[in-house]
Amino acid sequence: MRRKRRKVALALGGGGARGIAHIGAIEELERRGFEITAVAGTSMGALVGGMYAAGKLEPFKRWLCALDRYKVFGLVDFAFSAEGLVKGDRVIRAMKELVPEVRIEELELPFAAVAADLLSGSEVVFERGGLYEAIRASIAIPSVFRPVHRDGMVLVDGGTVNLVPLNRVRRTKDDLLVAVNVSAPYRANPALRRSESFNFYKLLVASSQIMQQRIAQTMNDLYRPEVLVQIPADSYGIFEFYRAAEIIEAGRLAASAALDDYAAGRASRGVRAGCVESEPEPAEA
Numbered sequence: 340m341r342r343k344r345r346k347v348a349l350a351l352g353g354g355g356a357r358g359i360a361h362i363g364a365i366e367e368l369e370r371r372g373f374e375i376t377a378v379a380g381t382s383m384g385a386l387v388g389g390m391y392a393a394g395k396l397e398p399f400k401r402w403l404c405a406l407d408r409y410k411v412f413g414l415v416d417f418a419f420s421a422e423g424l425v426k427g428d429r430v431i432r433a434m435k436e437l438v439p440e441v442r443i444e445e446l447e448l449p450f451a452a453v454a455a456d457l458l459s460g461s462e463v464v465f466e467r468g469g470l471y472e473a474i475r476a477s478i479a480i481p482s483v484f485r486p487v488h489r490d491g492m493v494l495v496d497g498g499t500v501n502l503v504p505l506n507r508v509r510r511t512k513d514d515l516l517v518a519v520n521v522s523a524p525y526r527a528n529p530a531l532r533r534s535e536s537f538n539f540y541k542l543l544v545a546s547s548q549i550m551q552q553r554i555a556q557t558m559n560d561l562y563r564p565e566v567l568v569q570i571p572a573d574s575y576g577i578f579e580f581y582r583a584a585e586i587i588e589a590g591r592l593a594a595s596a597a598l599d600d601y602a603a604g605r606a607s608r609g610v611r612a613g614c615v616e617s618e619p620e621p622a623e624a
Contacts, residue, residue, distance in 0.1 A: 344374040346514040351384030352503035354521035355577025358383025360570050360590025364519045367594040377449040379508035381497035385452035385477035392450040395438045403583040411580045427484045431471050441470050449509040452477040453497030462500040502555045505562035516564045522551050523569035548572045568597040
């Protein structure tokens with residue numbers, strides 16, 4: 340008799356280029372025979388999750404792995420606006436060449452993307468409507484990408500309210516809740532980090548990462564994923580998309596270690612399983 344595949348509800352977190360590791364994690368889950376039945380994502384997790392739910396993860400992976408420093412820079416369309424440095428239109432156009440515009444409710448899998456409304460402070464969850472509008476809002480890193488103005492809201496990166504949206508992925512009976520956090524606590528000893536010099540950019544990133552790590556830990560404590568895959572926040576820079584192949588492999592290794600821990604009965608709430616050493620109610624959208 341053919342063994343029934345274990346179903347997985349997958350929550351993918353934000354973290355800029357580190358979110359490319361989600362591809363490796365997804366591939367490892369599938370390699371081991373798991374069936375991903377729903378996905379929810381924040382920021383880069385929303386982008387990767389959206390491509391996966393649309394059935395286009397492989398061409399998206401090939402596109403990412405073809406990027407070099409110059410091509411990454413070519414995707415930056417400077418806004419010269421007080422709201423943000425980058426428009427974000429070029430990135431979305433590139434995605435539409437891979438996956439034409441589609442509505443979320445028409446995707447192959449249930450999908451949710453998380454953003455935040457600057458005016459109300461509310462979490463905004465996209466479960467219907469245009470896929471790219473949802474992704475563009477979810478990836479709108481404050482001060483980097485211009486926010487999305489929609490229905491009286493000013494939408495920015497969902498990592499400000501829900502970095503790894505464990506509570507927004509659609510669950511099914513007896514499924515396995517899997518979280519992939521690519522902004523996990525730093526791998527380096529604090530004593531080693533003291534020698535670093537901080538400029539305006541590094542101060543902004545480090546303070547944001549600390550805040551997001553606390554949010555993610557709270558969500559882990561509340562929703563207790565059975566498998567927790569983590570990539571430390573100091574593994575890769577948020578704009579190092581030209582290291583895609585390396586980051587994908589880091590995600591695969593991290594997922595493999597976390598799944599091994601789970602299989603051995605060692606997975607537990609709050610444990611940094613799968614770390615690898617490498618460089619109020621939401622408004623309905």
